[in-house]
Amino acid sequence: MRQAVVRTLFGTLLPGLGLFIGGRRRLGAFVMSLSIGLVVIGAYLGLARRDEVLALAVSPNQLLFATVVVVALGIGWVWIVVASHKLIRPVSPTYTGRLVGSLLVGVLCFGIAVPTTLAAQTVMAQRDLVGSVFQSEGNSKSATRPTVNRKDPWANTPRLNLLLLGADDGAGRTGARTDTVMVASIDTKTGDTSLISLSRNWMRMPFPANSPLHAKYPDGFWDPSRGNVEQPEFYLDAMYDTIPKKYHGVLGATDNEGADVVKLAASAALGLDIDYYMQVNLAGFQQIVDALGGVSVNVNYRVPIGGEYGLGPGANAPKPPSDYIQPGPNQRLDGFHALWFARGRYGLSDPSRQERQRCTIHAIVSSANPATLVTKYQQIAAASQQMLRTDIPQELLPAFIQLAMKVKQAKVTNIDLNKDQNFPTGKNPNYTAIRAIIEKALNPAAPKTGPIATASTPTRKPAGSTKKPTTATTTPGTAQNLNDACAYHPTNGG
Template sequence: MADAVPPRRPRSVPRLLGLTLLGALLPGTGLIAGGRRRIGALILILTLGLVGLGVYVGLTRREDVLAASVVPSRLLMASAAIGALAMLWMAVIVASHRSLRPATGGAVGRAVGALFVGMLCFAIAAPAAIGVQSVLAQRDLVQDVFVAQGEGKSATRPTEIDTKDPWEDKPRLNLLLLGGDDAPSRPGVRTDTVIVASIDTKTGNTALISMPRQLTFMPFPKDSPLHEIYPNGYGQEGLSLEGRLEWMLTAMYQNIPAAHPGILGPSDNEGADVLKQSVGEAIGLKLDYYVQANLKGFAELVDALGGITVNVNERVAMGGVSSSHIPPSEWIEPGPNQHLDGRHALWFARGRYGADDDQRQIRQRCAIKGIVDAADPQTLVTKYKAIARAGQQLLRTDIPQELLPALVELGLRVKSGTVSNVHLDASKLRLKYLHPDYDALRDTVEAALEQSTPPATTAPKTTPGTTKPTRKPTTIATPAPTQDLVDACAYHPDGDQPN
């Protein structure tokens, strides 16, 4: 009965607006002040409970929240929950104001109150709408880029995964990162960027292995159908330099599927499957999944992030053709902490005029580091819709949706771990010659990964994450160490890179 007989209501407009605001900031208090104590107390208790639950989850279950953010069904429920909570919150504000409003009042006071309530409701509806759009954009991104485990076609993707703990018996996750030059103005696709990211699943420490684009006679595993066709690797003897171009690593993505369609089995991306097998054999690792980015999407992603910040240690050409002696029309000038938009970041990563592949590979790794650094929580929250839209245009991958929650948790370890470069001595490994020393390359990568991995407390298990070829170690100079990208991407105005 207490709710049916409200106490004396406030008569002044300032007090009315103040209590309405209090009821909006702490739902339930306005109803209590307006005499509707029972329903107000219930809403207040529910509000405090939801706030407490949110604080608890944010402090103790952040990994679970992030894991849920890549599950389409949970994202759909989250968007519905955001919309429902916003509607209920606005209904409470309106009800609070009506219970607080004087039984009699002037038209001006009523108009001011209605305007104030409308502003409060808009302050809730606008961010709620952005939140729903961002959640649905994330759902679209997950569904468009990542396929379910039983869907899609891949000749090299693992057939089974343990979704509860996929890293239990897997010390390293090996990802093939491909940068393709696909564009409407270009026939076919060449992979100018081929990088392997080998991630320690316990610590998140990541080693990046950049493969020179001009490698020839790339090998294949002995159990691959391509090994039967190219037992000595993908290449031909006696060709001129121009003739070798179609037999280099950069051309394999396009040329091998064109020459041998379907040879590895049903696949949605035959070129990526070919490179997973060949690059993995060349460095002695079994590559689990690939992530492929195109040039147009890269620029859009950088713009969506608001740009990236990198150190520029030498002039970088924006265009130009060295072989035809056509100079570039623009340059990115040297300097520390250069903030680049998408167009300039793309040229920073791929500018070729007057630069060799080693310089480009360093810049590509630094561009990746710049993207990781730019993807801070504030940027992701405020610009996520644009980031997700760019991601849909940017990415192709065979990573299954079921693995995404575990990958999100691993991504947090990568964010707090170290990202290093495995330095490959081009001279000792003969990387710029017709027949690279792939045995020495495997030894170098193996030694570098052992250096970057903390000593195990128990005997390591044999896992499908890496392969150990049965061969005699090749005698080379001291294996090249890993190099932290913080040092590699620092500003060196004298042009000297740290060793």
């Protein structure tokens, strides 16, 4: 019986060996050859044909086929284990021998069924994620999405500019405000990425001259009849909700008119062509951080949890924060605390919050290691379905995944737009100076000739590198490496 147990174990590790030993030599040799061939093909595809594997991972139809194949292989493996044991067990086993053999086969079959089921569920979770978040070009509408060559989408795109929106839409709210607006400018050759934060209270956000919104707001998004006074209803964070309600359909057919509005405005303000957007529901942000098992950040000053400034005594009196995230290096934050680390602003400045938002993104990218993705992918996929919207089409996902792998290993910097000089209050930002800073940071070697890009004619910037300072502080108008910016260097928060 001991010999049968050993043979069954080896027959499980190398499917077909048990059949061969048990006398079914042709069938056993065929199954062993098939098993070895599948392993070799898998290794070859993973090492030499990664593009095809990536394409499979983001194709709903191929993912469904992959699920069927995984289940079929699992069932076939279980059958081979059972059939092999029947052939190699003793002809007249004792009761104890039969019991041991049955238990062994049951454990082996369970050991095969569990990972097979997990693999099938993970593949289906990926299929649901791709199908729900990323629509094909034929099934989605966008007023601002570029047309590119699917086979080589970055051929004429030295820098991919991706708009990152954090919206506070959710239950109990009648509209959405984009409190977080960033642009990630990615070098498509190297993956080097520059993050540019736009302040939520910027006013007079411009529009390109060829946009229908330029005719509606020729002097930018504000009411000139009221003079240069504070107009919160014309802040950048109000555009996403306000303009589509007032001028619905002005941009043409689109699935997310608010995102297209902000894309156009950010394009004109920064002098960049914004290619795509990725919108995150801040309420769902908490779920994805929890699915990742938390993120590690350096907390350099007390960050408030909650708190409202209020408008005066009585019902609108200020409400202090319920708690604080205390300073400390390399703190592991769950989803709730990571959300407030990124959002908290009671008693703090907007630039400090923008810096924490960039550091949160940096922490999430760093936390997405292979072990976490494999073990918690179903939770991550489920959370992502609830919190993400984008105009990135399914057809470009393989290229985006390859670019994301470059970004993971590349340099990430922040471009300082010099708040003190260019938008001290946000009322009337110096967009010309901001565009000049961005042009210099993304292309420092460019000759200083020709006019600076204007708000009416945003231009795509050629690929370039960014400078890396060696300290946690940076000179306004320069690029700062996020590893430095997000390091532990306690301050009062500013």
